[in-house]
Amino acid sequence: MSTTAEMLLTVEHLTMRFGGLVAIDDLSFEARNREITSIIGPNGAGKTTVFNCLTGFYKPTVGRLILNHPKSGNTYFLERMEGFKVAQVAHVGRTFQNIRLFGQMSVLENLIVAQHNVLMKASKFSIAGLLRLPVYMRAEREAIDLATYWMDKVGLTDKADWDSQNLPYGDQRRLEIARAMCTRPVMLCLDEPAAGLNPRESLELNDLLVSIRDDHGIGLLLIEHDMSVVMGISDHIVVLDHGRKIADGDPAAVREDPAVIKAYLGEEEDEELPPEVAQDLATSGTGGKP
Amino acid sequence: MAYFIQQLINGLTLGAIYGLIAIGYTMVYGIIGMINFAHGEIYMIGAFLAIISYLVFGDMGIVSIPILLMGMLVISMIFTAAYGWTVERLAYRPLRGSFRLAPLISAIGMSIALQNYVQISQGARVKPIQPVVQGGFQLFTQGGFAVQITYLQIVIWVLTTALMVGFTYLITQTSLGRQQRACEQDRKMASLIGVNVDRTISLTFVLGAALAAVAGLITTLYYGVIDFYVGFLAGMKAFTAAVLGGIGSLPGAMLGGLMIGLIEAFWSAYFTIEYKDVATFGILVLVLIFKPTGFLGKPEVEKV
C-alpha cells in the first residue's frame, strides 16, 4: 500500500445557477484517495448542491468534475454522465441529508438492493434467478455476505429483519452509510451524517468513517456541521460561503483562517459596507486560493 | 380562408371552456401538488346544474333571457362550489401527507363515484335543452361560405374575459390571493405566519369548482345537450391544456385552453374527426416528454 494518496476527484470551475440564483460560483478543489475531505460552510453556502452536481442529480451550468477511478485507472467526467451512471459506472456513492431508506423494506433488503447491478448481471435477465441456477445462487450468497459484513460493522445485525422505517434515527443514519458502501464505491459522499446524533453516536460515527477510509482505502467527501466530527477526522477541509470557496487546507490552517472566522461569526463592519465591497473583502481574504 | 376563420371562431369558444376547467387543475396542482382527477366530474356537475336550474326557472315562469342566464350562472356556481368543497374535505384533506399514491387513488374513486351518482340520480340518457340564446350575425361571405359569430359566442367570450380579469385581480391583489400564493410556496411556513392553510386550500377548490361550473354552463348553452359522461373527456383535455400552458400557471391554463380548443377545431375541420381526441392526447404526451414545464410554467427543481 502506498502512503502517498493519489488524486481522486478534481473539481474545476464548478458553477451552478438556478434561474437568477447562483448557488455555486466558480468552485475548484481537489479530493484525494484515502483521505476525508470535508466541505463546510454556513447554511445556504451550496454544499449540498455540490454533492448533487457530483452525484449526477444536477447538471452543472459550467465546470468539470473529473474522477480518477483508482481501481480501473479510468477517468470519468461526472458532469457528462446520466444520473444513475455516476454511481453505476464511476462508483460514487452517497447518503442524503434527509435520510432516504427504503422504508418498508428490511435492513438486509436495503443492503441487498444496493448490490442490484451485480446481482442483476448474475441473474441474466432474471432467467438464471427464476430457475435458481448456481451462478445466481452464488452471487446472492456473496451479496448476503457483503451485507452481513456491513451489518456487523455498523452494529445492525441484531435488527437485520426489521423494517428500516422502524429503526431508531441513529441506526437509520448508519444503515444508509452501510447501504452506500454495499455498492463498493471508490468515493463516498456523506451529507451531514452526524445530524441528529447524540455525542456518543457521533464518536462512533467518527470511528466508522476513519475505518472506511483506512480499511477500505476509499476517499470520503463529507458535508458536516458538527465541528467535532469535521476537525477530528478530516484530512482536508474546503470552506464555502455563498457558493464560493473562501478557504481550503488542513484543519489547523482552516481553523485559523480569518475569512472562515468571518463567515461563521460575522464582522460588525459588514453591516455598514455595501454588499459588493463586503464580498470583495471576503474574496481578498482567502489567501489560500491557488 | 372563410372556413379557416369560422374554425378559429369555433376554436376560441371551445378554448374558453377548456381554459376555465384548466384553471381548476392548475390551481389545485399549484397549492397541493396533486392532479384532481375528479375535477372533470365537477365540471359535469356544473353542466347538470345549469340544465336543472334552467328547467326550474322555466317552471317559475322566468322568460327574460338575461335574468335566466344570470340565475343559471349563480345557481350552478354556488352548488358546484359546494361540491368542490365537499370533495376536498372528504377525499383529499384526510390524506395530506399520506402514502404517495393515496390521494391519486382517492381522486379516481371520487371521480367514479360522482359520475355514477349523477348517472343514477339523473338518468343515463342525454339531456337536451332548447337553445337559450339564439341568432348571430354574419361577418362576411366568401365563395358562398358565410362566416358567422353567434350572440352566444359573444356572450361566452365576454363572460370568460370578465371572469379571467376578476380572477386575476383576486389572485394578485387580494389577501386571499396572497395567502394562496404563500401556501403554494411553502405550506408549513405559511401556517406559521398565521395563514389558515386548510381554509385556503378549501377556497382553492371552491374557486376552481365555480369556474368549472361556468364552463359547464357554457357547454350546456353552446351544445344544448349533455350527459353524465361529459366530464371524462373534457377533464382530460382541460388537463392537457393546463400542462401545455405550464401546470401551476394561471395565464398558462387559459393559453393552453385556447390552444387545445383551436387544435381540436382545426383537427376536426381538416383531418379526421374520429381521431380528434387522440390528437389532443398525443399533444399531452409530446409536451410531457419534450417540455414538461409547458409554455409558461416554472422549471421544477428536483428536491434531493
Next chain:
Amino acid sequence: MADTVIDTKKPGLMVGWLDLGAMLKECVITALLSAVLFLPFIALHADTGGSGGLVIETRWDSWAWFVLAAFVGRALLVVWRENPSSRTRDMLAKTVVTPVGGFFRKNMVAIGLVALVLAVLFPISPFGNRYSVDVATTWMIYIMLGWGLNIVVGLAGLLDLGYVAFYAVGAYSYALLSQTFGWSFWVCLPLAGVFAAFFGVILGFPVLRLRGDYLAIVTLGFGEIIRVILLNWYNVTNGPDGISGIERPTLFGLEFGRNAAEGGTTFHDFFGLEYSTMYRVVFLFYLILALAVLTNLFTQRIRKLPVGRAWEALREDEIACRSLGMNPTNIKLSAFALGAMFGGFAGSFFATRQGFISPESFTFIESAVILAIVVLGGMGSQIGVVIAAFFLIVLPEMAREFEQYRMLVFGAAMVAVMVWRPRGLLSYRDPTILFSKITGRKSTGREHQA
C-alpha cells in the same frame, strides 16, 4: 382522542363521555350541507317528459331520507370517534382484525394451497353447475388481471390507469393471429402476451420518466387511445362490430364442440362421453386457473429476485435508487412490460372464452375495476386481490338488481379505503429474505420492532 384533548371550553350537555351539544352541532352542519348538495340531484330530477323535452320532477321524500341518512351517519361517526373506552374498536381489533390478520400472515402458503385445492375440486363438486363455474371463471380472470396489475401498482408503485389497454391488445392479437394465420390457442397465447409486453415497452418508454401523477393520466389516455383506434381502424379490427368466431382452445388437440373440425377429434368422442357444453366451461375454468396460478407463482418468485426488489425499492424511493446506480427507467419498464404481459394473457383467454370481442369490453371502467381490486385488496397483497375480486366481481354478479350501484360503491369504497388504510385493506408485506432464516444467526425478530 377525546380523553387526551384538553378542552378549555365548558362542555355542553354531557351524556356520559359524549358531548351531545357538540355532536348535535356537527350533525346539523352535515345535514345542512347534504341538504344543499342533494337538493339539485336528489330532490330534483331532469326527466324526459312526454313531449320529448325535459321536465323537472321532484322527489322530496328521497331528499329527506338522504339528509336524514347524512345526519345519522355523522352521529354514528362521532360516537365511534369519541368513545373513550373505544370498547367496540378494541373488541374488533382483539377478536377479529389481529387474529385474522395474524392467521393469514402465518399460514399464507397453507391458505393458498387449500384455496387451490378447493378451486380444483370446485367444478366437480355439487356446487359446480354451469352458472357457478362460469362466474368462477370470470372471478379468476379478474384475479389474474389484479395480480398482473399488482406488479405495476403494488410492487413498482406506478399508477397505471390504462391497464385495460394491454388486456385489449392481448385479446385482439389473439383473435387476429388466430384468424389470420389459423394458429392454435397454444401458439397464439404466448404471442399475445409478448405483443402486450411489447406494447407496454413502446408506451412506457417515453412516459415512464414522468412523475407519478403524470404517468397516471398518460396511461389513462393510452387506454382511451387504444379503444378509439380499435373503434375506427375498420380494416383490421372491424370497428365497433368487433371480431367474432374466434377459435376455441383445444386440449392437446381435442376440441370441445359438438362436432370436430375436419381431421380433428372431439373431447367427448375421445373419452367416449355424452356431448355436453359443460366440458368446455369446466375446461375454460381449469385453463384460467392454471394461468392465474402461473401468474401468482411467477410474481412470488420474481419478487425475491433483484428485479423484484428493485421494483419495491423504486416504489419506496426513486432518488435513493438512482444514488445506488440503479436505472429507474429500465426497472419501471420491466414492471410495466411484465404487468402488460399478464394482462395480455388474460386478454387472449377472454377472447377465446367469449369467441367474440369488441371495443365495448375495453373501456376505462374495466381499468377502474381492476385498479379497485388491487387497491382495496391491499397493494402488493396476493390474497387481498382474491378477496377484493370476490367482492367486486362475484357479489355484483350474484346481485344483478344492484348492478347500477356497483360503480358508485366502488368509487366510494376507494375513497374510504384510502382515507382509512391508504395501503389497502389487507396490505401486509413479507420481507423477501429473512436473515434469521438463512443464517440461523440470532437476530431480534421482526415482532420486536419499535
